[in-house]
Amino acid sequence: MEDKVLAEVANQLYAGPLEDFVAARASAAKEAASADKELAAAVRALPKPSVAAWAVNMLAQHQPDVLAQLTELGGRMRAAQVALDAASLRGLGRERRTSLAAAVDTARSVALEHGRAISDSMAGEVEETLRALTADEGAAAAVRSGRLLKTLQADGVNAVDLDGTVAVPSVLPPVAAAPASGPAAPAGRKMRSTTAAAPQQRKPDKPRLEAVRQTPRPASPPALERARAVLKEAQAAEAAAALAARELQDQADDLRTDIAELVREAADLRARLGTAEEQLERSKKKLAATVAEAKQAVRAADKAERTAVLAQERVLRLGNTRD
Structure with a gap:
């Protein structure tokens, strides 16, 4: 087969x-x-x-x-x-x-x-x-x-x-x-x-005596009404449970979507953080170089100022001597 x-x-x-x-x-x-x-x-x-x-x-x-x-x-x-x-x-x-x-x-x-x-x-x-x-x-x-x-x-x-x-x-x-x-x-x-x-898994055939047993007497009206009421309540509960399950499934779908969005945002933030750290490191190095250049410029300015003072004093001395 x-x-x-x-x-x-x-x-x-x-x-x-x-x-x-x-x-x-x-x-x-x-x-x-x-x-x-x-x-x-x-x-x-x-x-x-x-x-x-x-x-x-x-x-x-x-x-x-x-x-x-x-x-x-x-x-x-x-x-x-x-x-x-x-x-x-x-x-x-x-x-x-x-x-x-x-x-x-x-x-x-x-x-x-x-x-x-x-x-x-x-x-x-x-x-x-x-x-x-x-x-x-x-x-x-x-x-x-x-x-x-x-x-x-x-x-x-x-x-x-x-x-x-x-x-x-x-x-x-x-x-x-x-x-x-x-x-x-x-x-x-x-x-x-x-x-x-x-x-x-197939159930064995029922014994012949069981198959021909007497038909049960119909339930009394009060019992039948109670059974119908129980059935109605059970069906209502089943429908409510099915509706709740569908609503929860929709909520789960929304949560999975939110998680996917947050994961992507976290990845973007990590990438931005890495870029910011690289920029910070470059700025620190540039600051150090700029500070060093500034110190050299200050020293050069001091030297130039001393030279100018000496030159001015010399000019004054020469002027006094000529008089």
Whole structure:
């Protein structure tokens, strides 16, 4: 079995409606079983993605230009960070906020077109994943694959953890090349194959007795109302936490920009200090030379004054003698 063949099957599965994933996976595994049992087993082991990851996959499969633009923007941001270009970082940070908002709106529209509405909290997870795409080249390749299993997060300092986040990780799009002004990009990130570990993670079938156990009695109205109230509070808390996380991430972006600007200012001040110290040393040497010349000039002036006094006395003596 070749990973490329498995990736092609996975691409079709992860590009479809989320509600049809399990049935589509079973059908694909059955179709593959006649020719390649190993491939069929690998197909059956492909995990179902989370709702937010599925929404990002919809964006990758049906609106790849959106991800391409974000990937290019991320490359420019990393190049500006390396160059300590604070002015560019500020502008790119504003551009990223606008682009992320537009990309999330597009993801929600594409997801809705394929049968699933995305809540505000899930939209927050989508935005965090797209933000990770702009911050990390490995994350960009994983997102662009369209085979995400769960969403990503980036703290702006460490590399994004990609372990277990993408199906068939051995077959990923190439990492986007960094702009010419930036440093060479790493060749990529090694990830353990999720498809290889999936068979051991699959839960065993439930016993028949458990499958046919009696249906639980419906909850009483008061209990149901309480459960709904708890659910509403939990959803509100989740949305608030997602909003707070996005605001903190924006603050972190601004702080990184401020740090880059301060580093550049410090470098400028060190350069100016070095120039000033050189000028001070030259001025000290010139002062010493000027003082020495001044002393010589004073001595010469004293000598000339004595000579003039002697000459005047001689003139007076000669004048008196003639009289």
